[in-house]
Amino acid sequence: MNVELQQKIEQLLPWVDRPARYIGGEFNSVIKEPAGKLRFALTFPDVYEIGQSHMGLVILYHLLNEQEWIWCERAFLPWVDMEQSMRREEIPWFSLESCTPLKDMDVLGFSLPYEMLYTNVLNGLDLAGIPIHRQDREEEDPIIIAGGPATYNPEPVADFIDIFVIGEAEELVLELCQIVHRQDLTRNQKLELLSRVPGLYSPATVEVRRRADGSIESFDSQVPLPVMKRIIGDVDQAFFPTKPLVPFLQTVHDRANLEVHRGCVHSCRYCQAGMLYRPQREKSLETLTRQGTELVKNTGMNEVGLSSLNTPDHTQLVPLIDNLNKELKDQKVSIGLPSLRVDSFSVGLADSLNKAKKTQITLAPEAGSQRLRDIINKNITEEQILNTVKSVLDAGWRELKLYFMIGLPGETDDDILEMADLFGKIKSLSRGYPGRPLFITTTLSSFVPKPHTPFQFVAQFPKEVLEERIRILRKRVDPNRVKLRWRDFPLGEMEAAFSLGGRELGPVIERAWQLGCKFDGWTDHFKYDLWVQAFQDCGVDVSGLCYRDKTDETVFPWEVVSCGVEKDFLWRDLQAAWDSKSTPNCFFDKCSACGVSADFTC
Amino acid sequence: MRFLAHLDLARTVHRALSRAEIPIAFSEGFNPHPRAGFGPPLTLGVEGLEEWVDLILERDMAATEFLERINGALSPGLGFSRAFQMPRRSPSLTSVIQWAGYRVEPLTAPAVTPKSVEEVLSSEKLEIMKKSKKGHKLVDVRRRIGTLDLDGTTLLAQLACGPEGSLGIVDLMVHFTGLEGPAIISGYRVMREKLYVAADGRPVEIASETDVSTV
Structure with missing residues (x-):
């Protein structure tokens, strides 16, 4: 423990919001004797409550600390009030367990679950006193690595990160640590060795060759490209922490999270996670029953969340819920399903799990018209939606939350009108039911084309078009019956830019950070005008990134890495979308030859 | 621990009781809460050297057993130093x-x-x-x-x-x-x-x- 720094930090805590963000000491947190150990800091570029509920971080924390020769600590980005105090008092970004300045660590591992954290990465490095550009780092600086879904397009932050971990870090992080821990190598020698480890991508080994118009021609690489992701083969036997750290603060997912499977068998064309985490890998009933029971006993939490991309797909879900109810009947524990499919089976399950409170139920039809649902491969009909709503009403719910996307590929004003019609059909369906009238809340998020999905080729609609569609929708919808909410469209534009862009965005991120952008994912901190200025200052054209269609000839910045799903398949699947052809569920139905089976066992 | 807010402390104690398998009673109703009554909240940043909690258990438990179990389920900086049994229907803290x-x-x-x-x-x-x-x-x-x-x-x-x-x-x-x-x-x-x-x-x-x- 760095007592001197700890005392300085404590002096700041009375002045900041939620000081417990900065104190550590949670149950099951890990303290070790540092001598001779590899010092690893899991750095999450957002506040404690968000980072600490991130399952990947919790798994890696305990996996690394299982190793006697590693001490893994955590650091979440201080909120703006704390950051200001720290900069004033010249206190560097520190680890929660031992108050060690992060500059003194061997490795900093950034989680990058979404793109709008990039300015926070720069801010964090700067607050730690570590050069933000990888080229400026010296022998004594820690090695900066990053992983998570956003790193499937590593290029926008390629100037700042030494090594990207592509895929599931559990599979390769120990290999990485062994190299970093070697005392006989210089920092550069370590980076050189790391660049040759399968699944690790070192941006220093790749030069991007561009044409005169700025588009990518090819990559000059010292290592074979693309860097293929690494994943856990046997998730059933894989490490899973059943004694996870128990936060003091209420985190955004304040429950014991049990991951039931990885991957998703549906092939929704907008969904990046569905492509990245292929193939689906299930944990067995025995393993899940044991892990769920141990989780509750070791954390004392009163809710188990059965998490995954689509939990109702788990083949043993009903017996699992039975088993957990049996094992935990004395513990007053509730079981939660974070995601529901739009079908009566899912609603029935949710009903059986929530006999008591019927507050609100969430369904995600994603698109209002059948034509659009076919384009995005949602594979549900209007009849199925209405039947699901019937089950919701039969079970007693009177508050329905619906998720839709706006600006989906191929969308027209007519599709928006059909969404309004769907609300009408749902409302009239509910008229015969007793009790309070049905209240519908609808959240519209703007569609963002994502790398490694069939829609990576498709332009985003300009935000002015989306705003107009919102006006059309609002004219058709009675605000007393359906509450409409939508996310900032300028934010959606930036998300698209950072999803689709390449290394040209490095200077833009840096400029935006210098102008004062941070916590861009927080609506009240997102400063669109500063971002526009940053793009202008750097001479990068946002509309070229977001608002232009691409072809199968286009070389995308993220082709340096691969999740196994092949570009040919994505292009084919996009043509299927335009023809309203369905791509089947690859577990219960047939394989669509996405390419994953060439590298991994489906 | 002095920077734990009252509600965070309460949740932490609830979870520790559960980990320690203390047979705490729960309130009736659809959303049962552990029957643990805390004393007056401490101002954030003030150390509590001797705080009190009322706990209603479903069965008798010796104070020594209680202390041993609960203290094994708390992180450093939080601990129970004494416990004694109260008559039924005692007034709240x-x-x-x-x-x-x-x-x-x-x-x-x-x-x-x-x-x-x-x-x-x-x-x-x-x-x-x-x-x-x-x-x-x-x-x-x-x-x-x-x-x-x-x-x-x-x-x-x-x-x-x-x-x-x-x-x-x-x-x-x-x-x-x-x-x-x-x-x-x-x-x-x-x-x-x-x-x-x-x-x-x-x-x-x-x-x-x-x-x-x-x-």
Whole structure:
């Protein structure tokens, strides 16, 4: 423990919001004797409550600390009030367990679950006193690595990160640590060795060759490209922490999270996670029953969340819920399903799990018209939606939350009108039911084309078009019956830019950070005008990134890495979308030859 | 641990009870809560050296067993030091606790002077600004000061913290120093040493079941 720094930090805590963000000491947190150990800091570029509920971080924390020769600590980005105090008092970004300045660590591992954290990465490095550009780092600086879904397009932050971990870090992080821990190598020698480890991508080994118009021609690489992701083969036997750290603060997912499977068998064309985490890998009933029971006993939490991309797909879900109810009947524990499919089976399950409170139920039809649902491969009909709503009403719910996307590929004003019609059909369906009238809340998020999905080729609609569609929708919808909410469209534009862009965005991120952008994912901190200025200052054209269609000839910045799903398949699947052809569920139905089976066992 | 908010502390204790497999009773209804009643909340940043919790268990458990189990399920910095059984239907902690004893040691800020303590003790009235729902207002808190004493540079104070009005130690220190609340927390080591019930109008330490049950 760095007592001197700890005392300085404590002096700041009375002045900041939620000081417990900065104190550590949670149950099951890990303290070790540092001598001779590899010092690893899991750095999450957002506040404690968000980072600490991130399952990947919790798994890696305990996996690394299982190793006697590693001490893994955590650091979440201080909120703006704390950051200001720290900069004033010249206190560097520190680890929660031992108050060690992060500059003194061997490795900093950034989680990058979404793109709008990039300015926070720069801010964090700067607050730690570590050069933000990888080229400026010296022998004594820690090695900066990053992983998570956003790193499937590593290029926008390629100037700042030494090594990207592509895929599931559990599979390769120990290999990485062994190299970093070697005392006989210089920092550069370590980076050189790391660049040759399968699944690790070192941006220093790749030069991007561009044409005169700025588009990518090819990559000059010292290592074979693309860097293929690494994943856990046997998730059933894989490490899973059943004694996870128990936060003091209420985190955004304040429950014991049990991951039931990885991957998703549906092939929704907008969904990046569905492509990245292929193939689906299930944990067995025995393993899940044991892990769920141990989780509750070791954390004392009163809710188990059965998490995954689509939990109702788990083949043993009903017996699992039975088993957990049996094992935990004395513990007053509730079981939660974070995601529901739009079908009566899912609603029935949710009903059986929530006999008591019927507050609100969430369904995600994603698109209002059948034509659009076919384009995005949602594979549900209007009849199925209405039947699901019937089950919701039969079970007693009177508050329905619906998720839709706006600006989906191929969308027209007519599709928006059909969404309004769907609300009408749902409302009239509910008229015969007793009790309070049905209240519908609808959240519209703007569609963002994502790398490694069939829609990576498709332009985003300009935000002015989306705003107009919102006006059309609002004219058709009675605000007393359906509450409409939508996310900032300028934010959606930036998300698209950072999803689709390449290394040209490095200077833009840096400029935006210098102008004062941070916590861009927080609506009240997102400063669109500063971002526009940053793009202008750097001479990068946002509309070229977001608002232009691409072809199968286009070389995308993220082709340096691969999740196994092949570009040919994505292009084919996009043509299927335009023809309203369905791509089947690859577990219960047939394989669509996405390419994953060439590298991994489906 | 002094930077844990009251609700965070409560949730932490609930989870520890569950980990320790203490047979805590739950409230009735659709959304059962563990029947654990906490004393008056501690101001964020004030150390609690002797706080109290009412727990209703579903079956008898020896105090020693309880202490062994619960302390094995708490992280360093939090612990139960004593436990004893109360008669059924005892009044809740918040209804019987009337006074709190504080100890304030200067760290980086100047010590409270004997003269200012004298002044408070000899006056009939002490008006301080208190936050209320409708903004700030002046409240006379003189009668909410039980004892006030200096031991060298350390201030010792017994302040009211019951249902009939209370005075926070930080508010009193703000009066003495003119500093802002956070500056009190960072400039002094502020501890709540004891909670007292009132017997015949006088503060009495909670030491055993009789102290509380006879109130």
